[in-house]
Amino acid sequence: MNHQQAQDAMQAAGLYNLREVDGKGLGRALVVDRNWVQVGQDPAAGTKVPPGTVITLTAVKYTDR
Template identity: 55%
Template sequence: MVGMNLQEGQDTMQAAGFYALDDQDSTGQGRLQIYDRNWVITKQDPAAGRKVATDTPVTLYAKKYGE
C-alpha cells in the first residue's frame, strides 16, 4: 500500500478481505486523517509481501502530501 493515498490503500485492503485496519500519522504528531485522499501511505505493518490471514490487524502509516 506504500505510495497510495490512504483512501485507496484502505479500499484495496478491504477489497482483499482485510477489515481490521488502523491508520496512524507517520510524522508522530498524532493527527487524525479526516480527509483520507490527501494523505500518502509511507509504511505498513505487517510489512508488504508478508502473507497473513485476513483477520490480521493492519496499520497504515501516512503523512499529508508534501510533508
C-alpha cells in the first residue's frame, strides 16, 4: 500500500493525528505520498485506539526497496 492509501485508510477510520516517518532514517520529507510504500505503523494495524491517538506511519521510497 502506498503512503497516500495508508493516510486515506486512517482518515476513513476517523484517525487524523498522523505522523510520517522516513523508514530509512534519513529524515526525508514524504512529499509525493504515492512515491512511498508503507512498511510499518504504530500502533499496529488492527489496534483499537481513541480518535485523537497519534498514528505513526513509516514509509520508504519505492526506489529504496
